Amino acid sequence: MVPGLVVHGSGHYVRGETATGHRLLAMEGGGAAGLALGLAGLAITGASRRFVGALALLTLSGGGLFVVSTLADLYGVAAPEAIRGTPLRMAPVIRTELGLRYVYDPNFDYRSFMVQGIDYRVRGLKLAPSAWFALNDDNARLMANVGYRFVGPRPDRSARDGSYFDIDAGFLHHRYGTEQFSMTGAELSIKGRLDMVILGRTLRGSFAELGGGFGLQSYRYLGLSEEANTLLLGWFAWGFYVGPGNEILLYYDHRHDDFAGGMKLGGLGALGSGVPGHVGARGTYFVTPDWGVLADAQIGSAFVGGVSFLFRHGAKP
Known part of the structure; x- marks a missing residue:
């Protein structure tokens, strides 16, 4: 219904900017993988003080890539040139x-x-x-x-x-x-x-x-x-x-x-x-x-x- 919200980069695929769409989709995949690995590591280790710092930063970085790729896709296809x-x-x-x-x-x-x-x-x-x-x-x-x-x-x-x-x-x-x-x-x-x-x-x-x-x-x-x-x-x-x-x-x-x-x-x-x-x-x-x-x-x-x-x-x- 709204390009970019589910499959990040889909807005750019629709617009014909396939190379940019590929990059945003890769960002979504990397972000989702970082989130999954980080949360799984925290659960497996019980958020041990020995590992929580690195695993939390991995989770945070994954979340950042996931959110940024969403907003970037929406911006790329919806933002008018006049405001850029x-x-x-x-x-x-x-x-x-x-x-x-x-x-x-x-x-x-x-x-x-x-x-x-x-x-x-x-x-x-x-x-x-x-x-x-x-x-x-x-x-x-x-x-x-x-x-x-x-x-x-x-x-x-x-x-x-x-x-x-x-x-x-x-x-x-x-x-x-x-x-x-x-x-x-x-x-x-x-x-x-x-x-x-x-x-x-x-x-x-x-x-x-x-x-x-x-x-x-x-x-x-x-x-x-x-x-x-x-x-x-x-x-x-x-x-x-x-x-x-x-x-x-x-x-x-x-x-x-x-x-x-x-x-x-x-x-x-x-x-x-x-x-x-x-x-x-x-x-x-x-x-x-x-x-x-x-x-x-x-x-x-x-x-x-x-x-x-x-x-x-x-x-x-």
Whole structure:
């Protein structure tokens, strides 16, 4: 009835783009195989701590390929040419963010947050501190990210398209003053973006992302006892460019230590409630080459949403 929903690539077969259809069908097959192997491995091993990290990343990657191939097929045959934008081929030297977020979580008193962030780049190196400060509670989340871009748009050179490959190290401290506990951690991750036009001309203007990593955390309660923990990181997304350098992104984020947390499931799915991460949508739009806005919404065990004002310098489409 709707090409692409069941047999990914069928929309392109109908349109006569058989080579692109083959690639999307192969993505669906690879994604389904990754999902099946990952879930089977988790069931066989009883989600043993020795294997759960690798098997969960395999499951996550398989799910990402499956979802992306679906959306790519629908986009390729349905998106009008008028809405297809172009990526930035040179990254901005600096991008700053100032905004507000609303967080609804019935387990905590906080609701409103001020969000600040800076992304500063020197060639391939990235320095990105950011912070969330509660306006109605004693709660603060401070983050610092150091990364390096091996491939893709950078301030010092133009790229062929918007595809990139990054490796990042992150540091985090989250204080829950009212509840009298805090979390401090460090993490290492890799993340990449692929402009989908590489798979076929009908996918021009769309892209996919995939990433993963691990973190170490220490929780401190009442300023006395401490507890160590590990964190599995995973991310996949699909999106499309709107105009020069603007984009809309749909994503899944597996991390559980932020405000959205793990997703709640009802019915039979309640057996796995809290195991999946959260889903979200984010859009950026620059009214001028330097000034723009960002809107973000996330759904997990809590709801997170809000907007930010953006300033950037040095970006070129």
